[in-house]
Amino acid sequence: xxxxxxxxxxxxxxxxxxxxxxxxxxxxxxxxxxxxxxxxxxxxxxxxxxxxxxxxxxxxxxxxxxxxxxxxxxxxxxxxxxxxxxxxxxxxxxxxxxxxxxxxxxxxxxxxxxxxxxxxxxxxxxxxxxxxxxxxxxxxxxxxxxxxxxxxxxxxxxxxxxxxxxxxxxxx
Numbered sequence: 001x002x003x004x005x006x007x008x009x010x011x012x013x014x015x016x017x018x019x020x021x022x023x024x025x026x027x028x029x030x031x032x033x034x035x036x037x038x039x040x041x042x043x044x045x046x047x048x049x050x051x052x053x054x055x056x057x058x059x060x061x062x063x064x065x066x067x068x069x070x071x072x073x074x075x076x077x078x079x080x081x082x083x084x085x086x087x088x089x090x091x092x093x094x095x096x097x098x099x100x101x102x103x104x105x106x107x108x109x110x111x112x113x114x115x116x117x118x119x120x121x122x123x124x125x126x127x128x129x130x131x132x133x134x135x136x137x138x139x140x141x142x143x144x145x146x147x148x149x150x151x152x153x154x155x156x157x158x159x160x161x162x163x164x165x166x167x168x169x170x171x172x
Contacts, residue, residue, distance in 0.1 A: 038162035039126045046155070050076065053127045053154050053168070057144060060135065064145055069170065074111035075153020079167040081105060082120070083157040086165045092122040102169060106153075111171060113151060117143030119168040127156070130166050148172045 028034055041049065050071060058068040082105055085096050094102060102118035119140050121130045134140040143149075149170040157165045 038124060039164065040162065041156065041158045041164070049127050049156070050154050053131065054152065056128055056131055057152065060131075061145060066145055066147055067150070069149055069152040072111070072113075072151035072153050072171065074109045075106060075151055075169040075171055076155055077109040077153070078102070078105040078111065079153040079169050080155035080157070081109075082118075083155050083165040083167040086120065086122065086167070087157050087159055087163075092120045092165070094118055094120065106169060106171065113171040114148075116146050116149045116170040116172055118170075119143055119166075121164075121166040123164055123166070124162055125164070127154075127166065134168075143170055146170060 054069065054071050061068060082096060082102070086092055089097050096105060100108075103115045106113075106115045119134050121133070123130055123133075125133070131144075134144060149172055151171040153167075153169040153171075155167055159165075
C-alpha cells in the first residue's frame with residue numbers, strides 16, 4: 001500500500017524528471033525490461049534536482065497529513081559535504097571521515113535548529129527512485145514523515161563512473 005501511494009505521488013514528477021533530460025531511453029533486456037541507464041547529472045542540475053526532491057517529499061507528506069518541508073541552505077551544505085565524504089570513504093554511513101555526526105555537520109555550517117534525521121544512499125538511481133526506496137523502509141520513511149520536521153537539506157555527489165551518493169537531512 002505504501003509503495004502504491006509513493007508511486008501515485010511521484011508518477012507525474014518522475015515523468016517530468018524524465019522529460020528534463022537526466023534520464024534517457026535505452027535498450028530492453030532479455031526479460032523485456034529496460035536495461036539500467038546511468039543517470040548522468042550535468043553541471044547546473046543540482047538546483048533542479050533539489051527542487052524536484054522537495055516537491056516529491058512534500059507531495060508524500062501532504063498525502064499523509066504532514067506539513068511541508070522547506071529547503072534549507074545550511075542543511076543543503078551539510079548534505080553536500082557528507083555526500084562527497086561518503087564517496088571518499090567509499091561507504092554509505094552516517095559518520096564523517098573525521099568521526100562527525102549529522103548533528104555536528106549541521107552545526108558546522110550554521111544550522112541553528114534540531115537535526116531530526118539523516119538519509120543516505122549509494123546508488124546509480126535517480127533522486128526519485130531513491131526517495132521511493134527510502135519510503136519502502138519503515139525507519140527511513142519515519143524520518144521523511146516526522147511531524148516535527150520543518151526543514152530539509154538534500155544534495156549529492158556523482159563519481160565519474162556514474163555512482164551517486166545521496167544525502168538528505170531533516171530538521172526543525
